[in-house]
Amino acid sequence: MSQDNLGLLSLLALTPLLTIGVLLVGFRMPAKHAMAIAYGVTLLIAWGAWKVQFPVIVAASLQGLILAVSLVYIIFGALLLLATLTQSGAVNSIREAFVQISPDRRIQAIIIGWLFGSFIEGSAGFGTPAAVCAPLLLALGFPAMAAVMVGLIIQSTAVSFGAAGTPILIGVSGGLDSTLVRDYLLSQGMEYGEFLDEITIRVAAIHALTGTLIPLFLSAMLTRFYGAKRSFREGLKVWKFALFASLSFTVPYFLCAYFLGPEFPSIVGSSIGLIIVIFATRKGWLVPRETWDFPPRENWNSAWMGSIHPSKEALRSKMTISRAWSPYALVAVLLLVSRLPALGLQQRLAGIQVGPTNILGTGIGQQIQPFYLPGFMFI
Numbered sequence: 001m002s003q004d005n006l007g008l009l010s011l012l013a014l015t016p017l018l019t020i021g022v023l024l025v026g027f028r029m030p031a032k033h034a035m036a037i038a039y040g041v042t043l044l045i046a047w048g049a050w051k052v053q054f055p056v057i058v059a060a061s062l063q064g065l066i067l068a069v070s071l072v073y074i075i076f077g078a079l080l081l082l083a084t085l086t087q088s089g090a091v092n093s094i095r096e097a098f099v100q101i102s103p104d105r106r107i108q109a110i111i112i113g114w115l116f117g118s119f120i121e122g123s124a125g126f127g128t129p130a131a132v133c134a135p136l137l138l139a140l141g142f143p144a145m146a147a148v149m150v151g152l153i154i155q156s157t158a159v160s161f162g163a164a165g166t167p168i169l170i171g172v173s174g175g176l177d178s179t180l181v182r183d184y185l186l187s188q189g190m191e192y193g194e195f196l197d198e199i200t201i202r203v204a205a206i207h208a209l210t211g212t213l214i215p216l217f218l219s220a221m222l223t224r225f226y227g228a229k230r231s232f233r234e235g236l237k238v239w240k241f242a243l244f245a246s247l248s249f250t251v252p253y254f255l256c257a258y259f260l261g262p263e264f265p266s267i268v269g270s271s272i273g274l275i276i277v278i279f280a281t282r283k284g285w286l287v288p289r290e291t292w293d294f295p296p297r298e299n300w301n302s303a304w305m306g307s308i309h310p311s312k313e314a315l316r317s318k319m320t321i322s323r324a325w326s327p328y329a330l331v332a333v334l335l336l337v338s339r340l341p342a343l344g345l346q347q348r349l350a351g352i353q354v355g356p357t358n359i360l361g362t363g364i365g366q367q368i369q370p371f372y373l374p375g376f377m378f379i
Helices: 006-026 031-048 054-088 090-099 105-123 128-139 144-153 159-176 179-187 192-211 214-226 232-236 239-259 265-283 321-339 345-351 374-378
Strands: none
Touching: 006 031, 031 054, 054 090, 054 105, 054 128, 054 159, 054 321, 054 374, 090 105, 090 128, 090 321, 105 128, 105 144, 105 159, 105 214, 105 239, 105 265, 105 321, 128 144, 144 214, 159 192, 159 265, 159 374, 179 192, 192 239, 214 232, 214 239, 239 265, 265 321, 321 345, 321 374
């Protein structure tokens, strides 16, 4: 195909993504089917339109498979840690601690959804915050739909650095790391690592700016759709606290991205935010004098709960809060120690690589760093 028709070439390049969007959103097809069809479309375009040779197609497919193994490795470690903490009662201890902070539902949504949810996203990622925060809010007395709404809205600022930076380290890096890209960067006087750091900083800056309003938006949505008065104004009354909570997270979030790298913004930023905001809340700083709550349960719309009947038994745990948080603290320390060049561990761990470097003689390769990826720290 002629390279002159950039419009058609661009459309062909976007076709696999458009296929996924249409199948997932338009036809509500399960992801496992939509992705398989999109993969088939990609193969047809590569072979028919781009005239890519068959060995290159196979090699690129195997490269993607190896990248997927890296993702599964991280997801497995993150979910294994979360499941262990859940079964041990650590998650319930963390939940109990949140119950005592404030009776105001807006404050609870911001602390549990925005800050704790961002921490879970940073440490586990892949939709885990909704699976953890929604049941917690439900147990605290939130309508089921409100709990789900909170859990999904906060899937924003922390996501790009979820699971210890996986979207950047695997998604962006794996998609851009090629000889062509590296050669171009060298021609511009930049190493690939510097390029990835620049992406990290810019992504963090964009998310930090937009994320500043997420807690306030969350509060306004909560009062508008689940309050007795159905008013945005009641949610906006907490604006001082909401902005304080957002900045308590986004400022250290950006600083971590700038100085430490993609593994730390969501984990460290949310941890610092939790400490600051919980302390301020207990002192009553910036907390509205008027406590907001949902209307009496008998006045709830039946659709708010459906057939769900939450039990508070799950909130009981004998584990101390410090012990409950200690595994995540250890993960943060291990990540920090393994990422600081001055300590010498970074090169040693990253230097151990497994995987082919020249698949089918095409020059395409993909290696896994089993002891450097966050999955190893989680396990």
